[in-house]
Amino acid sequence: xxxxxxxxxxxxxxxxxxxxxxxxxxxxxxxxxxxxxxxxxxxxxxxxxxxxxxxxxxxxxxxxxxxxxxxxxxxxxxxxxxxxxxxxxxxxxxxxxxxxxxxxxxxxxxxxxxxxxxxxxxxxxxxxxxxxxxxxxxxxxxxxxxxxxxxxxxxxxxxxxxxxxxxxxxxxxxxxxxxxxxxxxxxxxxxxxxxxxxxxxxxxxxxxxxxxxxxxxxxxxxxxxxxxxxxxxxxxxxxxxxxxxxxxxxxxxxxxxxxxxxxxxxxxxxxxxxxxxxxxxxxxxxxxxxxxxxxxxxxxxxxxxxxxxxxxxxxxxxxxxxxxxxxxxxxxxxxxxxxxxxxxxxxxxxxxxxxxxxxxxxxxxxxxxxxxxxxxxxxxxxxxxxxxxxxxxxxxxxxx
Numbered sequence: 001x002x003x004x005x006x007x008x009x010x011x012x013x014x015x016x017x018x019x020x021x022x023x024x025x026x027x028x029x030x031x032x033x034x035x036x037x038x039x040x041x042x043x044x045x046x047x048x049x050x051x052x053x054x055x056x057x058x059x060x061x062x063x064x065x066x067x068x069x070x071x072x073x074x075x076x077x078x079x080x081x082x083x084x085x086x087x088x089x090x091x092x093x094x095x096x097x098x099x100x101x102x103x104x105x106x107x108x109x110x111x112x113x114x115x116x117x118x119x120x121x122x123x124x125x126x127x128x129x130x131x132x133x134x135x136x137x138x139x140x141x142x143x144x145x146x147x148x149x150x151x152x153x154x155x156x157x158x159x160x161x162x163x164x165x166x167x168x169x170x171x172x173x174x175x176x177x178x179x180x181x182x183x184x185x186x187x188x189x190x191x192x193x194x195x196x197x198x199x200x201x202x203x204x205x206x207x208x209x210x211x212x213x214x215x216x217x218x219x220x221x222x223x224x225x226x227x228x229x230x231x232x233x234x235x236x237x238x239x240x241x242x243x244x245x246x247x248x249x250x251x252x253x254x255x256x257x258x259x260x261x262x263x264x265x266x267x268x269x270x271x272x273x274x275x276x277x278x279x280x281x282x283x284x285x286x287x288x289x290x291x292x293x294x295x296x297x298x299x300x301x302x303x304x305x306x307x308x309x310x311x312x313x314x315x316x317x318x319x320x321x322x323x324x325x326x327x328x329x330x331x332x333x334x335x336x337x338x339x340x341x342x343x344x345x346x347x348x349x350x351x352x353x354x355x356x357x358x359x360x361x362x363x364x365x366x367x368x369x370x371x372x373x374x375x376x377x378x379x380x381x382x383x384x385x386x387x388x389x390x391x392x393x394x395x396x397x398x399x400x
């Protein structure tokens with residue numbers, strides 16, 4: 001009996017040790033994500049370049065899975081192929097890290113493990129059914145801007161035209177995607193998305209203004225701006241990040257031809273604008289701005305921290321719009337108030353380095369449940385400025 005018990009225990013020990021060994025061998029790498037700031041952060045992090053090459057070397061990309069250490073919780077993944085050559089350039093996953101803390105993840109290659117799906121997503125697309133908008137959204141915010149057909153309709157004095165390179169805001173109060181639904185309903189009943197049917201609506205007037213995040217050149221006390229985008233390219237749709245590019249025909253006396261790569265992460269209130277500038281001669285500056293609408297809202301300028309905001313009420317409900325940029329690139333910021341309708345903007349004047357500029361533009365609406373007033377919006381902008389200046393630190397160590 002004793003010998004039998006010893007044999008059973010020995011067998012269990014062998015099985016246990018084999019299980020540990022097999023599990024250790026299945027872990028291809030460990031990823032640590034460190035947060036140096038004094039508040040918790042839920043963000044999308046990326047693995048790219050050499051780190052990504054080393055991670056998947058000799059293995060099948062489609063079998064990669066990432067789980068939080070100490071759990072069986074596998075995270076949502078997204079691969080992005082920026083140049084669309086069939087080879088992934090970046091791997092994304094969402095992380096949540098407490099203040100001044102670090103979270104560890106394990107990488108395994110096992111195609112039998114089901115991919116984790118997200119109930120919410122980012123999304124973007126070209127919208128030919130409403131002339132030629134380009135619209136994008138996540139679980140918190142939505143935006144759109146306008147293409148060449150919308151411009152041509154204005155120039156030819158035809159209906160449904162829009163002539164502006166400003167950025168429109170769609171105020172949503174659901175974490176579900178609304179772009180396809182709102183446009184489909186608008187085809188059946190024009191003006192549908194200008195009325196709140198329980199998910200939000202579009203009351204935001206852009207006109208010739210910059211909307212929230214449109215650009216221009218400030219010179220001789222006036223703003224030169226481009227017309228509508230002339231081409232678009234969708235790079236990624238979601239679920240964690242949507243990415244696309246808009247190009248603009250040469251504009252201003254400097255014949256600026258700019259390309260805007262715009263991305264929006266799940267959970268963020270801010271679109272990221274990556275601007276590439278090609279001009280016939282050196283430009284004096286590159287400006288971005290926020291519409292002041294009827295000049296009744298409140299402006300706040302924080303050049304030291306690099307955030308700039310407008311706060312207003314639309315239909316009696318609070319809306320905060322903002323721009324965040326590296327303060328070292330900012331030369332000036334001011335309200336350019338005009339008596340002409342839709343020509344008043346809060347302008348942020350920057351000096352791009354090597355004809356490149358990155359800034360973030362976004363908003364928060366009271367009915368979405370994220371903010372109630374100016375103080376809430378200012379706090380969110382301050383956090384965004386700190387996040388940009390202190391990205392999460394991602395470290396990868398392969399198992400030997």
